[in-house]
Amino acid sequence: MKKYLIPFLILTSMSLFAQEKLIVEYESRIEFDVNKGFVMTTTTDGGSSNTKIGANKEMEDKLKEAMNKPSYYNLILTPDESEFKIVEKVTNDQPSEGGMQIKISSGGGTTYKNLKEKISLKAVSSFNQDFLISDSLQNYDWKITRESKEILGYEVRKAEAIADSITNIIAWYAPKLTYKDGPDVYSGLPGLIMEIEINSDSQQKGKRKISYKAISLNVINDKKGIERPKKGKKLTQDEFTKWNKEQMEKMKEMYGGGVDKD
Incomplete structure (x- = not known):
């Protein structure tokens, strides 16, 4: 009977x-x-669209104030799949006298990743229509350094990658948490x-930085994937970007607007 004990324990653990x-x-x-302007997401009849707007002094002050307020996201994951979505926090913020309230975030919707299939699906709504934006997970050429620090009690190590000619990425990953995943569309580290x-x-948009940092971590037992x-x-x-741009052109013609598309 004893010879079956170890395999049983291994199977139970798995x-x-x-x-x-x-x-x-x-x-x-x-x-x-x-000073380079910004892209604002607006909602019309249940759909969202992006418009590029120049910033005057009042707008600059509001943008700087909004940049001091973080957004929050949950990443729910198993070893092979994950779901990433924004967490709505209740605040006491009130619009100004002009009725304008600015909130800055890296995006809404829900992003699903499947590491085995190496795909991502992002569920978004635009102009009162629902879309699933499909893409392949980008295979970043991560360079792992010797630098380390601690986040939430875990040792994390620094890695760097170049996404394109104007974008570089700095990531800190926890080797003891063996999920090769991360926030938004980022993954691929050990x-x-x-x-x-x-x-x-870039010359057009200037310098931009988006950051995510883990502030809590919990494990739950759940049989569902x-x-x-x-x-x-x-x-x-690419198809979604083209479609969205076409809708913006139609809206511009309808309302006689004068905004630039991003």
């Missing part, structure tokens, strides 16, 4: 691990050059990404 989900809450901040900075610099989003018309990112 079964329990398969039922676990990790929930990580991230604090997110965005910094950018307000441990959970606990903190990440995405820095870009991560639900893959199904609602919405499936498009690639």
Whole structure:
């Protein structure tokens, strides 16, 4: 009977691990050059659209104030799948006399990732229509350094990558948390990404930085897997960008607007 004990314990341990989900809450901040203008997401008839707006002095002050207020996101993950979505926090913020209230975030919707299939699906609404934006997970050429620090009691190590000609990424991952995942669309390191900075610099937009940092981590026992989003018309990112731009053109013609699309 004893010879069956070790295999049984191993199988039991694997079964329990398969039922676990990790929930990580991230604090997110965005910094950018307000003198270059900014992209504002507006909602009309249940749909959202992006418009590029120049910033006057009053707008600059409001943007700087908004940049001091973080957004929050939950990453719910298993070893192979994850779901990333914004957490709505109740605040006492009130609009100014002009009725304007600015909130800065890195985006809404829900992002699903499947590490085995190497895909992401982002569920978004735009112009009162639902879409699933499908994309392949980007294979970043991570360079792992010797630098380390601690986040939430875990040792994290620094890694760097270049996303494109104007964007570089700095990530801190926890080797003891063996989920090769992270916030938003980022993944591919030998441990959970606990903190990440995405820095870009272009002549048109100036310097921009988006950051996510883990502020809480909880493990729950749950037999259900991560639900893959199904609602919405499936498009690639390029197709969605093109469609959204066309809708903005139609709105501009309808209302005689004079905004620039980003």
